[in-house]
Amino acid sequence: MEQIRNFGDERQVTSCVYCSGVTETRDHVPSKVFLDEPYPENVPVVPACESCNQGFSLDEEYTACLIECALAGSASPEDLQRQKIKRILSKRPALASRFSEARQQTLWGETSFAVESDRVSKVAVKLARGHAAFELIEPQREEPASVRVIPLLLMTAQDREDFESPPASGTSQSFGILPEVGSRAMQRLVGGTRSWIVVQPKRYRYLTSIEAGVIARMVLSEYLACEVRWE
Numbered sequence: 112m113e114q115i116r117n118f119g120d121e122r123q124v125t126s127c128v129y130c131s132g133v134t135e136t137r138d139h140v141p142s143k144v145f146l147d148e149p150y151p152e153n154v155p156v157v158p159a160c161e162s163c164n165q166g167f168s169l170d171e172e173y174t175a176c177l178i179e180c181a182l183a184g185s186a187s188p189e190d191l192q193r194q195k196i197k198r199i200l201s202k203r204p205a206l207a208s209r210f211s212e213a214r215q216q217t218l219w220g221e222t223s224f225a226v227e228s229d230r231v232s233k234v235a236v237k238l239a240r241g242h243a244a245f246e247l248i249e250p251q252r253e254e255p256a257s258v259r260v261i262p263l264l265l266m267t268a269q270d271r272e273d274f275e276s277p278p279a280s281g282t283s284q285s286f287g288i289l290p291e292v293g294s295r296a297m298q299r300l301v302g303g304t305r306s307w308i309v310v311q312p313k314r315y316r317y318l319t320s321i322e323a324g325v326i327a328r329m330v331l332s333e334y335l336a337c338e339v340r341w342e
């Protein structure tokens with residue numbers, strides 16, 4: 112896994128990256144519910160207030176369980192791969208039965224799940240805010256211009272190719288849009304590694320860009336693709 116260097120840029124983000132409240136804690140991006148043990152050593156960490164740090168955990172748990180159930184085509188803990196999700200659903204029967212109810216057969220006979228999409232979008236935006244703050248030193252506390260959440264499988268080939276490629280630099284290479292010296296974006300630019308960063312293989316990868324607005328893309332469990340954009 113890529114070593115993420117500390118380059119003294121913490122100084123630029125001192126308040127909660129989600130709400131600009133007083134920083135009391137540090138939040139992992141992504142949260143551990145999206146990763147398996149043993150955890151990678153270099154999970155990005157951002158400053159967060161207590162209420163943001165705690166406030167998303169149920170939605171994150173929901174999202175992680177949803178992905179696992181969708182991959183297995185089942186909401187029964189015994190059918191799932193990830194130990195952590197098995198444990199969560201075993202301990203929380205209400206959540207498990209919610210997934211069982213959400214389970215439906217589509218016209219093609221494949222299992223799909225009715226998604227509480229506002230919860231998943233909230234998680235996507237939270238993750239994107241964390242990556243923008245950590246990676247680009249560009250905290251984005253405004254509402255994003257767009258949020259897209261879609262299983263990789265449902266993308267067209269062209270769509271997938273666009274999603275996987277770092278956003279094009281466009282026509283202007285003016286200094287105004289170059290990342291700040293010392294920021295991780297600049298380090299990666301100089302190092303030639305401006306592409307996907309794998310936090311844990313098969314579990315979580317992300318990409319950030321400031322070429323055309325602030326963009327963060329995430330892929331969870333090589334299943335769910337998210338893109339959040341700010342103008």
Ligand SMILES: [Zn+2]
Binds near residue numbers: 128129132159163164
């Ligand atoms: Zn906060």
